[in-house]
Amino acid sequence: MDTTNLGEPRFLFRFYFRISCSLIVVLFVLIAPPVFGFQLQTPLDKVGVDNVTIMKSDIIVRTNSVREKNVLIALTADKELAVIAQRKSDLMAERGEFAHTLTGGITAWSLMKLYNYNYLHADENLAVHFLTSREVVEAWIASPSHKANLLNSNFTSIGVGISQGAYEGSSGYFIVQLFVTPFPSIN
Numbered sequence: 001m002d003t004t005n006l007g008e009p010r011f012l013f014r015f016y017f018r019i020s021c022s023l024i025v026v027l028f029v030l031i032a033p034p035v036f037g038f039q040l041q042t043p044l045d046k047v048g049v050d051n052v053t054i055m056k057s058d059i060i061v062r063t064n065s066v067r068e069k070n071v072l073i074a075l076t077a078d079k080e081l082a083v084i085a086q087r088k089s090d091l092m093a094e095r096g097e098f099a100h101t102l103t104g105g106i107t108a109w110s111l112m113k114l115y116n117y118n119y120l121h122a123d124e125n126l127a128v129h130f131l132t133s134r135e136v137v138e139a140w141i142a143s144p145s146h147k148a149n150l151l152n153s154n155f156t157s158i159g160v161g162i163s164q165g166a167y168e169g170s171s172g173y174f175i176v177q178l179f180v181t182p183f184p185s186i187n
Contacts, residue, residue: 054173056082056160058133063150063158063177066141070151081159081178084111088124089176093165098128098174108178119180121154129172136175155179 057077064074088108092098101107108124125146130136140146149155161176 054130054133054136054162054175056162059136059160059175059177060158062133062137066137066150072151072153073156075155075158075179078157078159078180078182080115080117081157081180082161083159084108084115084117085159085161085176085178086163087111087115087161088178089161089163089174092126092128092167092174092176093163096166096168098126098167100124100126108176112180117180118183120183121152121179121181123149123152123155123179125149125177125179127175127177128167129170130175140177149177149179152179154181156181 060075060077067074085108088106088111091102091106095102097103109122112119112122125140127136127139130139137150140150157180159178159180161174161178163174164171165174166172167174
């Protein structure tokens with residue numbers, strides 16, 4: 001680095017400008033989520049190490065792409081439903097179980113009831129041991145029952161949960177995709 005011009009006003013301006021911009025970014029990351037009511041990407045939103053990249057948002061985008069190719073409306077991401085999907089994937093990961101009905105009779109539907117989430121129609125897709133969001137959605141498309149859920153015209157909302165755990169002796173990711181038609185709002 002050439003230090004001969006360090007005291008020059010132009011250099012000092014660039015130096016302080018870069019520091020100011022960095023501080024603004026740091027403050028935005030720390031302050032904006034609670035102030036503006038949004039969440040930054042968390043480890044549960046993007047689960048991945050090395051060549052593993054499974055993102056909730058990517059699963060939703062890919063699911064909606066499949067629906068749009070089949071002339072269906074895009075599903076709306078539902079925060080409450082995502083909490084339920086996350087709880088179901090957490091339970092599967094904690095218990096090392098991969099099933100629509102977990103030990104003790106826990107299902108997506110029983111969790112919806114527990115969380116007071118009311119719906120007209122609901123269904124669930126599950127996946128385990130995939131490395132990318134693309135692979136997950138492609139596997140669901142290849143399965144007639146999972147594809148039927150993806151293309152069900154009754155569904156209007158989606159929630160996705162991803163958790164890391166072990167299943168059948170191997171570490172992996174548990175993915176839960178919930179579809180619903182919520183009860184209409186009564187005003």
